[in-house]
Amino acid sequence: MRKHTNTILITLLLVFAGGVFADSAQAQSVTDRLEAYIQQTGEMLRHAADLVSDAPNPRSVRILEQARLDHQRSIKLAQSDQPKMAFAHSERARQGARQAGRIARELSGDTERLQRRLERYMELRERVGERVHESGDERALRFLRESESQARRARELQKQGDIALALQVLEGAEDLLGRAARIAFEEGGKDRFERELERTRVFVERISNEHGNDPHAADLLTSAKMALRRAEEAAAQGHLVRALKSLQLARRLASRAAAPDERLDEAAIERQIERFDQRMERVSTRVRDSGSDRAGQVLQRALQHRERAASLLDQAKLEPALRQIKAGLDLLAAADDLAG
């Protein structure tokens, strides 16, 4: 754009300078050309005004208004026989017309996009909001509230014509709503937790009745019952996702107490113990850094299972050794989770 401006300016100045020494016919030619130039600037302004009226925005309106003022000034300067100044103002008016038109064209697409996205957001919010309230999950509720607050800001920005920024803010609102939905729809839900809790409790009880006399199984069942208690505590504190994870752990531990289905192999058990030891260092550091008593207790429990596994392996008791190390690995993962 600047390149064009310079070319025209030099051309016009040459014409204008030449005009000083030219005869009246040449002077008339300069006047005609300036008049045509200003007239065309007027056309460009009208074109830009059409674009701006299709997609109004405070910034493009302000730039267009300034361009109109420049255009009016160029007409007056031309009438008062100041062609050089008239040209400069007309050129600036053209720049303004182009800038305003460009903003308007960009905005016309974004305005539509924002309106549709806002409508879709409202639909999703209705659907997700209800489910989040039902789930009672504190975290999901907080994401929902944050999302609604962002969406309100997006609407405010839309009202002010700040479409690009409104789209950005709305994107954040959509993301937060998605997170709330993921927690509430997929993992949360007090109804679902109650059902899962009952199912797990019955399952652990049944395994206890059937295998409680086996000392190795009893050890695993103690861990399972501890996981069950942790699930209830987490649910009471509103951490439903964590509660569901603890329930899953309780079921896995109870299953192992009942019947490991893996093929018994000494080398495989050794590999599992090695796996445990490799993870142990990282998890214990995380647990220590977190300062969580609960994570520390679960970690201790995991270590006890690991030691029993090693001892049972030395005695060539492969089946109980496998149960113990698997339980240890599960508890290690749970400690890692609690430390987070």
Place this chain on the structure above:
Amino acid sequence: MTGAVCLAGALCMAGGAASTAHAGSNWDFPLSSGYDIYVHDYFLAESDTTEVIQEFNFTAAANGSSEFSARNRWFMRAGLSGGTELYRQSLDTGFRLRNKERHEWLRGDLLMLARQFREGSEYSLSSNNHEGRMTGALSPWTTDNMAVELRARGRYVNYERPSTLEVDYVDGSAGAYLRSPSRSFRTWRVGGLYTARDYPDSGAIDREGFILEGDYDHGRLEGVLRAYHRSERRNIADPDARPSAWFHWTELDTAHPTSRAEVVLRASSEVWDYDEASGAWYDSWQLGGQAGARWGDPLNTRVETLITAEHLEAGDEPETYWQTGLRVGAETLKPELSGSISIEVGRRWYRNSTDDPDSFALEYTDYSYLAFWLMGNWMINEHFSVDVTANFEPESHTEQDDNITLGYGSLRLVWRP
């Protein structure tokens, strides 16, 4: 400012006095005070212009709803806000009626918003306004697997001093959908809608639309599949004022968990096909995509890296462009601190249009961009939290006069008595 502080004091007292929960329903009366700032920097006439709007405000809200376990439910959220720039009021209320199987068969929603600008407000658009939106949906047939939904909606926007930038309108829509049951973990819907909009002050752009759309959403904590498509025929009252058009919008969002990371793929497509392209209305096809991965615990801390790309195909129009960027981000969802931060750097290249300086055609200049985004929520304790939002987007064009910077910041202290 003194008035604002007095207002804050009054609101705090009111909130503190009314924070008791009622039996059979849930009530919550949060109070918040915040500071918002908007910054626009662009070239105007002969120099750079920076517009800054700052607003300090207090908000009091009342959020009520029926017991979450109730079969039939209602909710109400009302808000009052007073600030250095404007006053706002909002009311968002609705109900849900369910049958014995707890499937929703009727619902209604009402949203009302009003704004009054203070004298001397720095906002460039400062006409007082109010708007409303009412939706009703009836599901005459529901099963455990799906439901038929008939839906109607009305909406209006009214300005005290309408202008070309602040336009009054009224619109309505009616349609029918087949959708997933209301208590499904996986949601989907497909259906059609008729819409009509009336602009009392500019009847030439009144319009009607025929829409077909489908939506599928299956979001897990790890792993997402979300798809949306909408096709619309839009007829304008006076095609000379604005051409009628076909519009097709498709979005796909997936996140696939693997043993090492979650692989993220997103794609979007928007097609505008005008009966007669002109002025601001030209045929175009915008394609966008993001590909990358994220690592970490979705309920704790997660980082992601994405390559972004976008292309607008607009035939011979100068808007045709290609854009690519790299985005890195992190998010944390810890109970006491949640938020996300992302930075994207990239470049956009335009197809150059014309060398004719007298042409009416608009010209665009290539630019590099940076997009910074921060959102955070810090729970100080059970009653207090701080919300922060910040956005900063400078564009550096090959033609310096085209440089634009957008910025937005918000800091808010929330009290839940």
